[in-house]
Amino acid sequence: MANPAPFSRYEFMIAWRYLRARRAEGGVSVMTWISLIGIALGVMALIATLAVRSGFRAEFVDTILGANAHSTVYLPPSSITNELTDEVYTVAGTISDYPAVVERIEALPGVLRADPVVRGQVMASVSDRSNVAEVYGLTGEDLAAIPRVADPETGEGDLASFNNGIAIGVGMARELGVGVGDVVQLISPQGAQTAFGTTPRIATYPVVYVFSAGRYDIDRTRIYMPLAEAQSFFNREGMVDEIQVFVSDPEGVDALTVPLMEALPGGIVWTWRDASGSFLSALDIEDDVMFVILSVLVLIASMNITSGLIMLVKNKGRDIGILRTMGLTEGAVLRVFFLCGAFTGVIGTIAGVILGVLLALNVDSIMAGINWFSGGGAWDPAVRGIYRLPAELRGIDIAKAVGLSLTLSFIVTIFPARHAARMNPVEALRYE
Structure with missing residues (x-):
């Protein structure tokens, strides 16, 4: 009889069942929720920040090009x-x-x-x-x-x-x-x-x-x-x-x-890039730094998946032994627990994308409310040059946030999943 294909339906079913921890395994459930919420907040912050930075740069450049010459020639x-x-x-x-x-x-x-x-x-x-x-x-x-x-x-x-x-x-x-x-x-x-x-x-x-x-x-x-x-x-x-x-x-x-x-x-030629190039370069550097900082936050949130999976593997030692004696291969067990972590990462990422998009679409109104509540000091156009804080959602920014979150979520699940796959069924059932 041929072995089932990898990521078969029963592997998804077992992984989904393990994620819905019973009352006796409340610790696993709590860790799952913490991981999910952490990833969602990290992705939300990443998408909103990238959208605001893109919007700020677009607005800044638009005000330059909309009221100034693109190039100036003089003697x-x-x-x-x-x-x-x-x-x-x-x-x-x-x-x-x-x-x-x-x-x-x-x-x-x-x-x-x-x-x-x-x-x-x-x-x-x-x-x-x-x-x-x-x-x-x-x-x-x-x-x-x-x-x-x-x-x-x-x-x-x-x-x-x-x-x-x-x-x-x-x-x-x-x-x-x-x-x-x-x-x-x-x-x-x-x-x-x-x-x-x-x-x-x-x-x-x-x-x-x-x-x-x-x-x-x-x-x-x-x-x-x-x-x-x-x-x-x-x-x-x-x-x-x-x-x-x-x-x-x-x-x-x-x-x-x-x-x-x-x-x-x-004559001498002076372009708009010459006039504002240093500021735009500073914005680009700030974009890269902010992406790295928020990526670390997403990584920290993803590490909670590892903690949750380690607890899940420990609680499911008996189940792993039974599954192995029933014929599940190491690869099948690895994929089951990999899917447990992947589910958390995927659901958290989807929730983060939704929240991030909503935040980016309403950031102007939110900033106006904060500015009103603080008495007008939250956004000073004399310092920032423009009158409002815009946001521009770009598909590439959302793709970067989603790709980063899913990649980190999948990577951190490999170690506990391999640990579960390598458990000896005899040792797992010895004290049961």
Whole structure:
């Protein structure tokens, strides 16, 4: 008579029966529940953490790409000597033939558009309130093409009136106490050139649009001004400070570095990866560290399976002896007790996946409740840059958590299962 195939139905039946311990074997039942709950909590924490980290990175990158250029081309500073005093001072590089540069850049494959921009720093003030601001001078059409700024759901005002005023971030509007229709005074230290030197330039502009880019630092410091007005205000008549480039594939923006430098001879290229690369690298390292730490927690929870199986083998010594005398092979006994541990790991993993997915889907609401309960200190956008804690469930993250949990659960069951399989049936029944 041929031996039954491995993992036959009777092996599953015996393993499932052993897991449902009777009252006299309550210790085994308790250890099984502890193992199951521990694995479920470990998998839940792993999935939720990976989802939050993925969501945070996606939100952070989206706020970068949604309100900033993918790549910036500019000329390096130059030195000028004052003929009267022989003093040498440095001036920022400017681009005078920017229409031709923009045309060459936009002709490059993969480039969506190139925006000439004038940049400068000013003091923005209203009555007794003031704040340092960074001004971006660009055309109304270019401003309307910036996704995070021109979003009608988060913005207030009319972008069509941009040529008649300025657009400011919601954070700056809150600090200055202004809204659409109010007037803001801008003061630039680099003003008009006179015989007595440079005098500050002061001008007032109505606020026609208030935007929220989703980034605390941008909303608190940025002002958009019409390009022609910015050229006049910052003494850049007929010139711009830089060309901001937007591409179809932001992740592959580095491939355009050389063509962009050729489009502006002597120019410097600064990509969004250069600006935020160190922070993104830190996030990647933190992801790896968190995965290792939580993997250790899952391993500790899985070790409870070993304790439970050792107790089960000890309590089932008589049964093992009887099964062996009935004809069960060592391999069959090993598989029975392996299935006992595997059942615990599989059920705990399934429960952990369900709990982890539910937690990840509701993490924004949960964090909002914690933030409200703690008085607003649990999530400070001034520190973290973004306004909320998002979560992004990815199949690869769930697969990593499931694979880790099942692998550890299966591995830790091998030792006690082998111990049960190698028990001598004569010794097991000697004192029965």
